[in-house]
Amino acid sequence: MKTIGILTSGGDAPGMNAAIRAIVRTAHVKGLTVYGIQRGYQGLIDGRVAEMGPRDVSGIINKGGTILRTARCKAFLEAEGRREAAQTLAHHGIEGLAVIGGDGSYRGAHDLYTEYGVPCIGVPGTIDNDIGGTDYTIGYDTALNTALDAIDKIRDTADSHERLFFVEVMGRHSGYLAMMCGVAGGAEAVLVPEYPPDYDALVASLRKGAELGKRSAIVVVAEGAATATEAARAVSEHSEFTDSRVVVIGHLQRGGVPTASDRILASRLGNAAVDVLLEGEEDKMVGWEGKEVLLRPISTAWEQKMKFHESMKDLAHTLAS
Numbered sequence: 232m233k234t235i236g237i238l239t240s241g242g243d244a245p246g247m248n249a250a251i252r253a254i255v256r257t258a259h260v261k262g263l264t265v266y267g268i269q270r271g272y273q274g275l276i277d278g279r280v281a282e283m284g285p286r287d288v289s290g291i292i293n294k295g296g297t298i299l300r301t302a303r304c305k306a307f308l309e310a311e312g313r314r315e316a317a318q319t320l321a322h323h324g325i326e327g328l329a330v331i332g333g334d335g336s337y338r339g340a341h342d343l344y345t346e347y348g349v350p351c352i353g354v355p356g357t358i359d360n361d362i363g364g365t366d367y368t369i370g371y372d373t374a375l376n377t378a379l380d381a382i383d384k385i386r387d388t389a390d391s392h393e394r395l396f397f398v399e400v401m402g403r404h405s406g407y408l409a410m411m412c413g414v415a416g417g418a419e420a421v422l423v424p425e426y427p428p429d430y431d432a433l434v435a436s437l438r439k440g441a442e443l444g445k446r447s448a449i450v451v452v453a454e455g456a457a458t459a460t461e462a463a464r465a466v467s468e469h470s471e472f473t474d475s476r477v478v479v480i481g482h483l484q485r486g487g488v489p490t491a492s493d494r495i496l497a498s499r500l501g502n503a504a505v506d507v508l509l510e511g512e513e514d515k516m517v518g519w520e521g522k523e524v525l526l527r528p529i530s531t532a533w534e535q536k537m538k539f540h541e542s543m544k545d546l547a548h549t550l551a552s
């Protein structure tokens with residue numbers, strides 16, 4: 232293998248740039264030519280491909296977002312879109328592809344492999360930390376700490392005014408990030424997409440907290456469970472908690488300077504992605520499990536979706552007493 236490509240796809244995640252840097256520089260050291268593909272699979276269809284050298288990735292390890300930009304590409308879901316993408320790869324002589332993204336992006340990589348035989352390696356980059364085959368995804372730690380910083384600030388004002396706050400965090404399909412925000416932020420309750428919101432139980436636990444002398448309460452709401460406004464309205468309609476406040480952290484959670492953990496994870500996994508492509512691996516993902524980089528079939532990402540353990544739900548509940 233002499234030439235590889237890189238793309239970032241799906242939602243951007245802090246640390247993606249560190250992964251791009253690691254891939255470009257490892258490939259350079261190993262004597263490979265590297266092409267950066269802009270805007271994920273859309274760029275592959277549109278032919279937005281440019282060679283990258285080690286100096287093209289200078290000064291990006293500390294930057295959020297992705298210099299390659301990203302996209303959610305509907306055309307790639309169709310066979311014709313994938314045919315055009317495969318043509319672009321062939322046109323540039325790209326013999327292997329590193330795909331940095333979540334499980335949707337991995338499904339796309341799997342299709343490219345099964346339909347066109349393109350060796351693809353997935354590098355887990357999503358703030359959700361919801362895919363199998365890795366303990367952590369690139370961007371999760373930063374997004375968790377960004378939300379936590381906001382929750383800590385909200386707690387100051389919630390305590391001072393003796394108020395109830397509903398704080399909406401990201402998580403359309405997975406409550407992992409929200410659950411960890413709740414545990415780390417000492418939230419009184421967490422609503423996640425995995426369970427339909429039980430507002431009667433929420434009101435009962437808020438009442439219990441007030442009886443036990445709590446001066447304030449924070450309910451973390453994953454966007455896929457409800458909007459914070461819906462949750463606040465539902466609670467106020469059925470209880471005495473009518474004067475709550477709503478904060479939507481939203482996209483603030485995606486951006487920002489990646490934490491040390493995310494930079495190190497991205498550097499390790501980006502480096503490993505090049506090594507395994509050179510070893511002839513295809514249709515696999517690199518992940519971090521326990522204390523080492525491991526290689527798994529790329530389908531592990533969606534077949535063994537990462538879920539928060541029930542024990543975290545119990546922990547959040549117990550510690551909110």
Ligand code: ATP
Pocket residue numbers: 240241242243272302303304305306307308332333334335336337338339340342356357358359
């Ligand atoms: P995030 O976790 O941040 O949402 P993701 O990679 O899961 O990241 P998606 O929007 O699900 O994000 O997927 C990114 C892109 O991957 C899609 O826009 C589409 O182009 C491609 N993709 C997703 N699912 C498939 C599929 N089943 N087959 C082919 N391509 C797919």
